[in-house]
Amino acid sequence: MKRVLTSVLAAAALLVAGTAVAQDKITVATDTNFKPFSFKNDEGNYVGFDIDMWQAIAEKMDADYELRPMDFNGIIPGLQTGNVDVAVAGMSVTAKREKVIDFSYPYYKAGLVIMVRADNSDIGKLEDLSGKVVATKQGTSTIPFLKENIEAGVLDPTEIKKYPNITDAFLELRAGGTDAVIFDLPPLADYANGVGKDAVKLVGPLYMGHHYGIGFPAGSELRDPVNVAILELKESGEYDKIYKKWFGSEPK
Incomplete structure (x- = not known):
């Protein structure tokens, strides 16, 4: 399995080689209250599995971003209108949603x-x-x-x-x-x-x-570099560490 993932990772990396993130700062929609994926801690900061996953992805992409917490019902319209660039919000990948937005590789079952x-x-x-x-x-x-x-x-x-x-x-x-x-x-x-x-x-x-996937406006250039980052996190074991932090055990 690891050999297959490595091969896919190498192919994906070639696909996006030389591609720079177009935005100076990526606007990332996240749910306002979806514990343990995204929620406010006692200090008033947003934390959770989704938040840590995106932070790790952004570091892989060397990308700057700002979180925009919003009601889940407004996230897909926000992607469609271009008000947000990315949605990391425990969003299930469904055929209906894939007709109007793009999704990353699955990152949670x-x-x-x-x-x-x-x-x-x-x-x-x-x-x-x-x-x-x-x-x-x-x-x-x-x-x-x-x-x-x-x-x-x-x-x-x-x-x-x-x-x-x-x-x-x-x-x-x-x-x-x-x-x-x-x-x-x-x-x-x-x-x-x-x-x-x-x-x-x-x-x-x-x-x-x-499965949950990260959402993008249809045709977004961000999807490929995000997919590469997800594969890298899984290959390196960083994904397992983030998963265990929030769910108490490594993914099966």
């Missing part, structure tokens, strides 16, 4: 999981969400996943609440305003094992395995 209150014994899988109030994050790949399964007759929730920040859904769950939250595993696991410990729990299997 994810999936959806269900979270309920700790005393809930009625919900253990997707089908159990029928007749329940379900919460998730607006503008994310969870929405079409739920719609597809509703149309297929897998579930029939009474309501789907969509929040700009997933932490709002967590609070709503604990307050009893929703029966379950369904969203990407990392932020739900982080909450269930941290702030929400003993108050909430994760149930059921992992649904809809997918």
